[in-house]
Amino acid sequence: METLWFWLVSVMVAIYVVMDGFDFGAGILHLVVAKTNEERRQVLGAIGPLWDGNEVWLLAGGGSLFLAFPKVLASGFSGFYLAMWLVVWSLMLRGISIEFRSHVQDGLWRHFWDATFAVSSVLLPVLLGAALGNVLRGVPLDGTGYFSMPLWTDFQLGPQPGILDWYTVLIGVFALVTVTAHGALFLAWKTEGPVHLRTKHLAPRLWLLVLAVWVAASAATARVNPAILHNLPGAPLAWIAILLYLAGLGLVFLGLGRERYLLAFLGSGAFILGLLAASAACVFPVMLRSTLNSAFDLTALNASVGGHGLRTGLVWWLLGFPLALGYVAFLFRFHRGKVAAAEEGEGY
Amino acid sequence: MGDPLFWHRLQFGFTATYHYLFPQLTMGLALVIVIFKALGLRTSEARYSDAARFWIRIFGINFAVGVVTGIPLEFQFGTNWARFSHLSGGIIGQTLGMEGMFAFFLESSFLGLLIWGEKKLSPKGHFGAAVALWLGSWLSGYFIIATNAFMQHPTGFAVAADGTLQLTSFWAFLLNPWALGQYAHNMIAAVVTGSFVVAAVGAYWTLKGIHPVQANLNLRTGTILGLVFSVLVAFPTGDLQGKLVAKHQPITLAAMEGRFESGPRAALTLIGQPDVTLHKIENPIKVPAVLSFIAFGTFSSNVRGLLEFPQDQWPQNIELLYYGFHIMAGLGTLMIGLMALAVFLLWRGKLATTRPLLWVVMLAVPFPYIATTAGWVVTEFGRQPWLIYGVLRTTQGSSPLVHAGHTAFTTLGFAGIFVVLSMLWLFLIGRELAHGPESPAH
Numbered sequence: 001m002e003t004l005w006f007w008l009v010s011v012m013v014a015i016y017v018v019m020d021g022f023d024f025g026a027g028i029l030h031l032v033v034a035k036t037n038e039e040r041r042q043v044l045g046a047i048g049p050l051w052d053g054n055e056v057w058l059l060a061g062g063g064s065l066f067l068a069f070p071k072v073l074a075s076g077f078s079g080f081y082l083a084m085w086l087v088v089w090s091l092m093l094r095g096i097s098i099e100f101r102s103h104v105q106d107g108l109w110r111h112f113w114d115a116t117f118a119v120s121s122v123l124l125p126v127l128l129g130a131a132l133g134n135v136l137r138g139v140p141l142d143g144t145g146y147f148s149m150p151l152w153t154d155f156q157l158g159p160q161p162g163i164l165d166w167y168t169v170l171i172g173v174f175a176l177v178t179v180t181a182h183g184a185l186f187l188a189w190k191t192e193g194p195v196h197l198r199t200k201h202l203a204p205r206l207w208l209l210v211l212a213v214w215v216a217a218s219a220a221t222a223r224v225n226p227a228i229l230h231n232l233p234g235a236p237l238a239w240i241a242i243l244l245y246l247a248g249l250g251l252v253f254l255g256l257g258r259e260r261y262l263l264a265f266l267g268s269g270a271f272i273l274g275l276l277a278a279s280a281a282c283v284f285p286v287m288l289r290s291t292l293n294s295a296f297d298l299t300a301l302n303a304s305v306g307g308h309g310l311r312t313g314l315v316w317w318l319l320g321f322p323l324a325l326g327y328v329a330f331l332f333r334f335h336r337g338k339v340a341a342a343e344e345g346e347g348y
Numbered sequence: 349m350g351d352p353l354f355w356h357r358l359q360f361g362f363t364a365t366y367h368y369l370f371p372q373l374t375m376g377l378a379l380v381i382v383i384f385k386a387l388g389l390r391t392s393e394a395r396y397s398d399a400a401r402f403w404i405r406i407f408g409i410n411f412a413v414g415v416v417t418g419i420p421l422e423f424q425f426g427t428n429w430a431r432f433s434h435l436s437g438g439i440i441g442q443t444l445g446m447e448g449m450f451a452f453f454l455e456s457s458f459l460g461l462l463i464w465g466e467k468k469l470s471p472k473g474h475f476g477a478a479v480a481l482w483l484g485s486w487l488s489g490y491f492i493i494a495t496n497a498f499m500q501h502p503t504g505f506a507v508a509a510d511g512t513l514q515l516t517s518f519w520a521f522l523l524n525p526w527a528l529g530q531y532a533h534n535m536i537a538a539v540v541t542g543s544f545v546v547a548a549v550g551a552y553w554t555l556k557g558i559h560p561v562q563a564n565l566n567l568r569t570g571t572i573l574g575l576v577f578s579v580l581v582a583f584p585t586g587d588l589q590g591k592l593v594a595k596h597q598p599i600t601l602a603a604m605e606g607r608f609e610s611g612p613r614a615a616l617t618l619i620g621q622p623d624v625t626l627h628k629i630e631n632p633i634k635v636p637a638v639l640s641f642i643a644f645g646t647f648s649s650n651v652r653g654l655l656e657f658p659q660d661q662w663p664q665n666i667e668l669l670y671y672g673f674h675i676m677a678g679l680g681t682l683m684i685g686l687m688a689l690a691v692f693l694l695w696r697g698k699l700a701t702t703r704p705l706l707w708v709v710m711l712a713v714p715f716p717y718i719a720t721t722a723g724w725v726v727t728e729f730g731r732q733p734w735l736i737y738g739v740l741r742t743t744q745g746s747s748p749l750v751h752a753g754h755t756a757f758t759t760l761g762f763a764g765i766f767v768v769l770s771m772l773w774l775f776l777i778g779r780e781l782a783h784g785p786e787s788p789a790h
Contacts, residue, residue, distance in 0.1 A: 048460060048464075049460035049464075052456035053453060056448055059447075059452055060448030060449050060453070062423075063445030063449070065441075066433065067437060067441025067445045070434050070435075070437020070441055071434050073425075073426045074433040075434075076426065077423065078427055081750050082757070085758045088419055089765065092419060092420075095415060095416045100772060103779070146430065146747075146748050148749035305512065305514065306515075308515055309441075309514060313442055316445075316450075323449070323450070323453065327454070327457040342464070
């Protein structure tokens with residue numbers, strides 16, 4: 001049951017990254033690929049009806065973590081205190097900038113929100129990537145099950161690491177590059193005209209960059225947390241996940257080559273899902289690794305609540321999850337086709 | 349001020365109070381919009397769809413601020429209240445997780461369709477989107493109230509050997525009698541907020557002599573709904589809530605009333621200032637025996653005073669609790685009176701020409717907001733010194749390693765963000781009001 005919940009939480013978080021990832025990508029790229037007000041509204045029109053639902057995967061994933069592994073939530077959220085609030089503030093700015101932009105037809109007003117949207121969309125993947133980096137590197141958990149970290153110290157991995165050190169920043173940059181490339185495929189798929197042409201031009205270069213940073217990030221991860229390589233042979237799920245992300249990567253380049261951007265976008269979704277699943281499979285059952293002593297690790301076994309709560313949660317989770325997927329399918333179907341900028345006053 | 353707990357409490361109280369200014373209007377307006385859309389579908393009269401369209405625009409702005417101010421609350425469980433989350437996550441994680449799964453997905457999926465989809469959807473489809481938002485927002489409210497009810501009156505759990513709280517009965521937890529009573533009271537109060545806003549906008553346009561059809565429709569709808577729901581918020585739901593407090597939190601009841609001595613035929617204090625050191629109410633105006641009746645249904649019942657309980661179980665801020673309760677109940681009574689008068693004049697066909705009353709209806713908008721805020725002050729200060737009533741003290745719930753420097757920083761950060769959000773909200777809502785009910789030319 002604990003193992004199942006470990007995977008349910010991982011799946012929710014991975015879906016969040018895939019879904020909100022293309023929102024981030026759109027936000028990062030829109031200043032570059034959409035020059036005029038009309039073009040920016042086209043980008044916002046593509047993600048506008050989706051972003052809020054995408055963000056709910058984070059809240060629902062957090063809720064699942066809360067109910068199944070409250071000790072991990074308590075320790076992690078309080079330990080990463082300042083970084084958590086930077087994430088929250090960025091999420092707030094991102095949401096407001098999408099929703100408020102269209103309400104006033106004024107150049108300065110819209111430039112302001114465009115910039116806010118871009119800045120928050122850059123910060124979020126860097127911070128969330130760094131969070132993943134912290135989970136992979138480990139944190140100074142002691143026997144009480146808690147830790148506290150400053151945002152940064154000397155950017156070294158030493159005994160007193162900060163939330164940001166060279167390794168976690170590298171993972172943050174990898175996340176940034178990946179969601180940018182992911183978002184580019186989404187925009188190439190959903191738009192036409194100049195925005196489509198510009199993203200089409202950028203996407204292959206971005207994916208080559210992803211490949212380069214991916215190699216660096218993987219090598220660094222193997223050095224920072226050797227247990228991952230050590231666990232790999234005995235984790236069949238990890239091999240499936242690796243196949244998934246390699247297949248995803250193949251689809252990305254196939255789709256790019258044939259200019260079939262839906263295919264490429266699905267490939268990049270599979271790439272992100274596979275990477276996160278492979279990470280989860282290699283660290284399992286550890287959820288929060290202690291850099292002080294592996295006996296202090298918080299694992300799916302020692303941090304979970306008892307069986308009745310997990311079984312009860314599973315019942316409604318199995319009802320709610322298909323429902324959530326159903327909404328996603330409905331929304332994508334309802335908004336199918338290429339996005340044109342809406343009339344003023346009738347959309348984002 | 350160097351005490352981290354002070355900052356944790358200040359931050360949660362501040363962010364939660366600010367946040368709730370928005371969902372209460374969202375939840376109230378959601379029902380109003382459903383009513384307008386339903387009338388529009390039945391009668392095919394344009395004035396109903398026009399009214400719905402106007403309120404949907406207000407709803408959209410308000411909803412966005414509600415969403416972004418709600419996210420910090422979810423995070424604070426883990427960041428600021430780590431020990432509480434660790435101990436009770438197996439229980440309250442259920443409702444918080446269900447809120448995401450069943451309410452947030454529903455709301456977020458249909459919000460865009462409600463705001464921008466009128467042309468793309470059939471009239472029935474657009475009505476469906478309005479119903480989905482209403483259901484989603486009211487469902488979300490239930491999961492939050494059920495979570496709060498567990499902290500007020502925990503049910504369906506057991507304490508495990510390691511000190512964590514374990515769920516023993518999902519239904520006892522989800523259908524906590526406290527949650528049912530508090531939910532009814534809270535949601536009806538949200539409709540009161542929505543009705544007062546609708547009525548005030550109607551009064552404003554009537555006073556200005558603009559948009560006559562919409563002014564009349566909003567004034568009529570707002571005052572009728574306002575009367576019905578401000579009565580319901582007091583009776584039966586407020587009354588029920590009072591009896592729950594009397595039964596399960598007698599110390600809180602004593603503090604709310606500033607009652608120090610026990611005894612039968614307890615008087616209800618209408619006005620007066622509690623002096624907690626001298627154990628008395630200064631300048632009191634009291635109605636004999638009414639408190640006994642409100643709390644237990646008979647005039648002769650004994651209502652226990654604070655002195656009967658050990659002082660370490662008293663809520664720490666008795667003054668605020670006392671005033672919170674009296675402001676809520678006092679404003680609630682005033683609001684019933686105001687709406688009764690307005691509806692009476694409406695019935696006699698004189699409301700639209702009684703300008704002084706229109707001024708009062710227009711300026712009364714803050715009343716329901718103040719009353720709901722005061723109500724939550726009573727609920728949350730009344731729960732003290734407990735985080736989970738009778739189970740976990742507030743002092744035992746905060747994050748152990750987060751220091752005051754952290755929390756002061758984030759609290760001040762929120763103060764700044766909220767000032768900006770308030771200005772944006774006022775600016776955008778003001779534009780919509782100035783623009784009026786016709787679809788905007790932008």
